Amino acid sequence: MKKNIAIALALVLGTAALQGQDDPVKLSKQAARALTSYNMDPGSNVAKLEEAKEKIDRALQAAEVQGMVSAWQTRGEIYSTIVQREMMLRSLNPATPLSGDNDALEAFQSFQKAYEMATKKFEKADAAKGIGEIQSYLVNIGLMKYEKQEYEKAFRSFNALIKSHDILSAEKLKSLLDDPEQHQNQLYVTALCAQLARLNDEAEKYYMRLYEKGNAPSTVYEGLYQVKTEKGDAEGAERILKEGRQKYPNDAGLLFSEINLYLKKGELDGLIARLKQAIEQEPNNLSLYITLGSVYDNLYQREAQQKNEAKATEYFDEAKKYYEKALQIDNKAADAYYSLGALYYNKAAARTQDLNALPQDDYSAATIKKYQQIQKEIMALFDQALPYFQKAEAINPNDTNTLIALSEIYARKDELEMANEFKKRLEVIRGGGKNPNSYFKM
Template sequence: MKKQVIVALAISMGAFSFAQKKELKTAEKAIKSSNFSEAKTALSQAEALKGEMDSKLKAKYYYLNAEALYANGKGSMKDIDAAIESLSNVEGDYIQETADLKQKMVTSLVTSGNTAYEGKDFSKASKYFEKTYRLNTKDTVYLYYAATMSVSVPEYDRALTLYEELKNLGYTGIAKEYFATNVETKKEEILDKNTRDLYVRSKSHIKPGERTTDSKKPEIVKNVALIYVSQGKDEKALAAMKDARAESPNDVNLILSEANVHYKMGNTEEFKSLLKQAIAMDPKNPELQYNLGVIAAESNHPDEAKKYYQKALELDPNYVNAYINLSALILAGEKPMIEEMNGLGTSKKDNDRYDELRENRQNLYKEAVPYLSKALQLDDSNINAAKTLMNIYSILGESEKSKAMKEKVEALEASGK
């Protein structure tokens, strides 16, 4: 009886081994013929026998399963995820085959990601880039691309998960960048080291050099914080900023990012304080002066706002928005004049006051004209500046200028600018 059981068991195990090999061979043959549906069917049957497979057959199963799911790049997103998972289970045998398939998949995924990006399908691009990273976790830049694309969609929950993963990895994005100047175009080009050296030797490029790229950490922290703000998680947003600033206290970009969070939260005093810190570190930055002007104007401190806008223009005479905001600051003085004019009676005293206010109002318009004209000169498609000038010239009785500005407004509206 014992001998019969042993013999029967041996026959049973042999049958299992034969079935396993047969299904895997069928799958392998189907894959070579690009019949991935048939391969999946065979592999599904082999999966039921997986518990009885030895390590070599298991490695082959996982490898073939990944090939069938990937389907030469035609697999769905879900299939590609399953293929990546299957490849992670390959051990012992089929290591080189697995490495080759991974490289093939990486190349295809990067191409698909770039195509989606160029077509502005940022959601799809993000998913392709994330899968690229999952295949080769050394390429952390693709995880960064995936997070950045998610913000563009926007898919904030997904972006936050990816950014947190980058943060836990200690990702900075700092890398060595190689460059050289193209002799024909006179433009600097970023190249990989071997290509750059080859071009320099062939004399098609000159002035080779290398540099370290800026850290992506300020951008990542800023986006994480802004996502938290959009979700109403203000405390988490500020905690993210404070952690980053503790690590890089002299990073102006991080100070500005924290200032922006406070601004979105309505904390204007904290915003102003942080901007002033940033100005002390970067006193020649016109944008900082401009932002302080915006806050001063919104806080009903027009004289202070005017000083900041003028300082911004000292640093950058072509700062269009500073000219626009200065004109708006001036024209804001019109409202109380109109209210008083409308409330006057018909007495001689009231008529005299009306004439005085009317003259003051016209002087106010004349003061705003140079700023609006300069803004329009720098940005000739600024329809708001053109409309305001058209109305001002009409009120001042300068009919020719008003007519010319009206024609410009109509032209801009017709062009859709």
């Protein structure tokens, strides 16, 4: 009988002990005590810090503990201690890994929770103090994520930094972002990380904070324009771009954004002045000359179709001039050679349409003479185009358009062996392969 009572008593005591171990509130307190033990002797009690982390995370799975300010404060202090220890070790050996993805962010979120739930003055003060201590680590880990191109994670860290500043400012406590210029720079970096992570709503929010200050730099207008464009707000994007261009007329980023907008909308006439301004600012930018040449090329084709011969000739000559200027910057610019060839090729194609428009059943001497004259002009234009395509192929033997042009010109010239050569090279590319060498040499 006594033996049975002893066994029953042992079972009751054991169950109570297990219940004590699993009690979430007690786990929270045990986590706090483990952190205190670690702080008394960090060198010898590293295991206590890991114990504290494990217990507080387990405790906070319970709803009753989630409502305790002290539990969130404890969690913030534990994660803050972890990140401080590990960043100190990294300062001695940069190869030291971090145990968590961003324990500074974990600490901040816990302190923030404690701060928002606090009803007593000392609770708010303790939470704000913890937030102030974690700021520099939010910066450091955010930069680490940015350098790894983990832009969303960088944004999360910098976003917490901005929020930490707002809390500290409200409490009239010192913050890393007290300097207005530093604060403005951090707002921009945070917006940029959100934009790079395609978090467009967040990016727009931070860009707007800068914009609404009234002294936003050109980069803010550029970023806001891009974000609004990405979100499909074309009207808002163009309004911001127009305002930015008026405020910063010489800014290259905004100028190029406007050029791309005009290209997208096909507003060729408005592009010329903007491209010429861009060339003045970047006289060695090859793509600007090719783009301006292409604009004039398109204007030439438009005027030629409308039979405005004088304007067509003017635009043709301007296109040729800018393509040639591109080659003065880089004499191996395949795009410029191709564009020059295409300029003459397209002119020949337009004359071919004129040839086809002649009466097919009129064999009069005048019609035959006209036919022969146009045919001669077409072949002369193909002959002018050919050297440019040859040079383009010599630089890039795997450009589909260049190979098509060469094949068709040689076919027109009845040089079938050469036409077949470039057809074969074209088939290699269309089959997913690459031509190892060019046919022509520079």
